[in-house]
Amino acid sequence: MTYCVGIKLNAGLVFLSDSRTNAGVDNISTYRKMIIYEKPGDRFMVLLSAGNLSISQSVREILQIEQLKETPESAPVTIWNATSMFDACRVLGQAVRHVYERDAQSLKRAGVEFNVNLIFGGQIAGEGMRLFQVYSAGNFIEATPETPYFQIGEYKYGKPVLDRVLTPDTGLDEAAKCALVSMDSTMKSNLSVGPPLDMVVYEANRFETDKVVCIDMQNPYFRMLHSGWGQKLREVFDSLDDPVWDDAHTETPLLTAAGARNKPLRKISTPEEKLI
C-alpha cells in the first residue's frame, strides 16, 4: 500500500510520502512516490502518487510531455508553461486520462481496477499556493482552509492527529512534525506502509526549496518522535480515571448502570425467550 499526505498552510506547503509498495505481503519493494518539479523563481510543484504502480509511473512519465489544447489552434499548455496551478492540474488530469485510454481495457480483462490517486501542489509565479487531489478519472478537488490537507493510500490510522492539529495558521515545522506523527501511526498499524520517507517543506513565495529530506529509521528526529509519542500516549491514557461502577465516595464523573438514560440491554436467559 502507500501513505502520502500534502498540507497547505498560510506559511507554505508540506509533503510527506512513504516508499513501500506491495503486490501481496510476500512481494514488498521500495519505490519513491514523490516527484519535485522546480524552476527557481517561476514554479515549484510536488506530485505524490498512490494506487497501481504501473499506472502512477506511466502518469509521471507522460506528464513531462503532456500538452493540453482547448482547440486545435490553441497554444499547448504544459506543467512547465501553465500560468496557474489549476491549469497544471488539468494537464495532470489529462495525463491520467491518457493512461486510462492506453491501459484500462487490458487491465479490466486481467481483473485489475484502474486505480490511481495523486496529490499535486505547489505555486506558480503570479498566484498563491494551491493543493489538489486527483482521482482515477482525472477529475480533482482543491484543499480549502476548512480542510487544509489531503491524504492518499492508507489514510485512516494517520487522520486523527491531522484533524486535531492542522489549521491554516499552523507553522511549517509544527505541520512537518504532525505529518511525521501521522506517518508513524500509519506505519505502526499497516505493514504495507514503510520507510524510507520523503519529506519536502516549501515556504510560500520562494519558488524553490532546499528542505528536502529522506528519512530512514535511523534518523534521530524520527526516532525521538516515534518513542516519545508512544510513551506519552500511554502516560495520557494512565492519567485518565478508570470507570467507577457505583456512585459513592468519589468526585470524578461516574459510569453507572443506574445513571444510564437509555433503555438497558435485554438479557436472554432461556431458549424460549424471544429477542424482540
Add this chain to the structure above:
Amino acid sequence: MTYCVGIKLNAGLVFLSDSRTNAGVDNISTYRKMIIYEKPGDRFMVLLSAGNLSISQSVREILQIEQLKETPESAPVTIWNATSMFDACRVLGQAVRHVYERDAQSLKRAGVEFNVNLIFGGQIAGEGMRLFQVYSAGNFIEATPETPYFQIGEYKYGKPVLDRVLTPDTGLDEAAKCALVSMDSTMKSNLSVGPPLDMVVYEANRFETDKVVCIDMQNPYFRMLHSGWGQKLREVFDSLDDPVWDDAHTETPLLTAAGARNKPLRKISTPEEKLI
C-alpha cells in the same frame, strides 16, 4: 457502519458496541448490536454483530433454536446445553450457514454481498472464558494471549490504543476505559459509528454480571474521557520538539537533509529531463 470490540483478560471479559446502522449517509438508524445470553451459575455469553443488518438479525433469531447434530442419532447441541464455548460457537457458525442457505442467492441477485461479522465470547461452567470471531462463512478464530481482543466493523481508528494498552494482565476497569477511548476515536472519525453505546464487563467465574451499561453522550464518565483524551493528546503533541533543519546549536535530535543516509530525492527542473 458499526464498531464493536471484545476483550479477553485474565480477570474477565469486556464487550462494547455502538448502535448506529446506515444504508447510505441519508438513512441512519439505531439498532443495538449486543445480546447477552445468561443462565446464572451455568453460562454467560455475549454476541456482538456487524455487517448486513438483515443477516445479523436473522442469525440472532435462529441462534435461539439452532441445533447441531454430529449424526442423526446424536443428541442436539444448542447454545443453552453446549458443554464448551467452542461448541456453542459451532452452533453460531451453523446458524450463519443456515441464513446463508436461505438468503445468499437472493442477495447475490440483488448485488448484495453476504456479509456478517460476529464476536462471541463468554464462559460455560467447567472451562475458562473464551472469545471468538465468526466470519460470513460460519468459520471462526479464537483470541489468544498475544492478541487478546477482536474488533468488527470500522476497526482502524480505534485499533492503535488497543495495541498500546491491552495485555492479558490488564485490569477490567482499565480495559473498559481502553475500549471506550477506542470507541471515542472511532466515532470522532467515522460518522456511521454512533451512540448509544452498550458495554458489558464480566468477571471470570461469575457466570452472570450486573455490569451492563448503556452510555449516551450525556454520560459524565464518557464526556470526561472524550474531552480529556483530546486535550491531553494535543498537549503531548505540543510537548514534542519541532524538527530543526540545520545541526548547529541544539541538543535535541535533528532532522537534517545532510543527515539523511538515503539517496536524496531527485528534482526535475526542465521538461526534457527524464524521471529515472
